Amino acid sequence: MRTLTSILYGLILCALFIFAIKLSAPEVPEGMVLIPAGDSIDAFYMDAYEVTNAEYRKFIEENPEWRKDKALTSVVGDGYLSGWNGNMYPKGKANHPVVNISWFAAKAYAEWMGKELPTEAQWERSARGTLEGKKYPWGDAKPRRRANYNRYTRSASFRNPPTKEVGSYAPNKYGLYDMAGNVEEWCLEQLDVDDIHGRYHRARGGSWFSGAKVIQIAKRSQHPVNDGMGTLGFRCVLPKTETMSIEVATDIAAWLSDEMCEQFDSAFYSVSMGYTAHVNLNAKLADIVMYNTGYPRTFEKELIRVLREVGPEGIEDLPYEEPTIYYDLTLRLWRLYLEVHFKHSTENIYEKLRLFKARVTENIDDVVLSDGC
Template sequence: MKKMFSIIIIIILTTLSCGAPEDQEPQIKKEITDVPPHDMVFIPGGYFTMGSDTDDESPRHKVWVDPFFMDKFEVTNHQYKEFIEATGHPKPPFFNDSDLNKSDQPVVGVSYYDAASYAKWAGKRLPTEAEWERAARGGLKGKYFPWGDKPVASRCNYAPKGSKEADGYEYTAPVGKFPSNNYGLYDMAGNVWEWCQDFYDAEYYKISPVKNPLGPDSGYTRVLRGGSWLSINPKYLKCSSRLELKPFVQDRYYGFRCAKTP
């Protein structure tokens, strides 16, 4: 009886397999691919309008970004400590600063090179500038900030009107203390500026390719995005805001999060 039952099951599975549409297998593979690693979020591929009409954020231009994973949170002191202990990488400045070194606060004082080294160790990479902006927008079209068109102190950690405590935090906030955007990403505005992998060029948007732009081939500075806990002007919190910095600079306002290709 058991043998006959097994034969029936095999016949049923074979029949289902033969009758399945041609695109079923790729769809299954896609669903498996979409499952993000721990504490990462799947960012769907697609077109979006990148940039704004001001300064080095112009011109607005259409960009396609392939699907990717993005860290849900900025890399924390706890995570960075594990990296240091595993590799012997030097501690960043401020790592012993009691205002900035809680385990769930974002690591700061990291250079571009530090961030890239951590990402490689973690089996990830830094996001491109286009990926970062795609992720920050959270699927919202034409909005200035990850939540809408107006700066809101209760939505992120920054310093409105020079008051560092208006949002409840004088320095960096523990990651994830403010509402996420529509993709489930936290602190995409404020807390710390985040390193991207691109070289910086104020004119790059004028010649940027449409599909998966990687930034200039060379340069002296790298791009950071998102604003920080010390940003007084909310323009730095915009999804399109760009900051250039020499890649070896380490300061209290600069951190990062990682991306990963599925």
């Protein structure tokens, strides 16, 4: 009897011990893998697979401003979701990685999921697994039958490229799939260089288009922030430290206003040098506004109206007829309005203008007193 009691007591203690271990163990989010701390990098979670067409479709269903027929070309590029039929991915490719996605679109998806794009350091640590100093996620062996790569032919389509379903090959030591080949993956970092015009971000991992050397872990590439390719996709991370970069709505608004500033300057310069007739200037400026914001240039009257309502005494006397002052001021207003537009995309125009009015009130000194765009 004592022996049976001792056995039962021992089983109960074991069960309690196992239960305590489960309670203390970190709960890994579904579909993600825990990457342990190391190399001066805090622990974080990473998606086991590249983001798929089916997953991205759920995102655009809930965020209409990112649908193929509504997304701004200035933000997503001419080839955004180019292989899709409207807002439906190619037949039979639900579990293939989504491609033709700009960095901004990838960042927006990550935020919607409560996640982030990986830094290069996070991506490389994840790709290597426990294998330090190796060429590929599996070691130094040649990639034959280990990755989707070197698939380019004359008949290959960048609109509907020869990707493979995520997870078609064995994972690395951390349980991550397709860290080499299939599609390149956007990273968070922006290139900090002066000899490249425009804004570029890093991508890692190589793709179906790449040769064996290009899909090596250490290889890097870069692409314009507002353009996607049939070779380029992404996956997300979830930092355990809860640190996030600048919100994509704020980032897009700042970038678009800077782009418009440069394009306005170019238009004025073209007229001053006689390259463009002065009578064509207004049409050129209207095109710039429509391309970058999706709004007609006449909408600027609403922005100015709000400024006059909340601005300090004397705001009515600003020399709006002076082009430089007018456009510098208007671009600062566009920056605030576009932030509201992207952050509250599902609201109607009247609610957006109400929120914009609040933002102008909060930032009135910057709007009125700042120099330049």
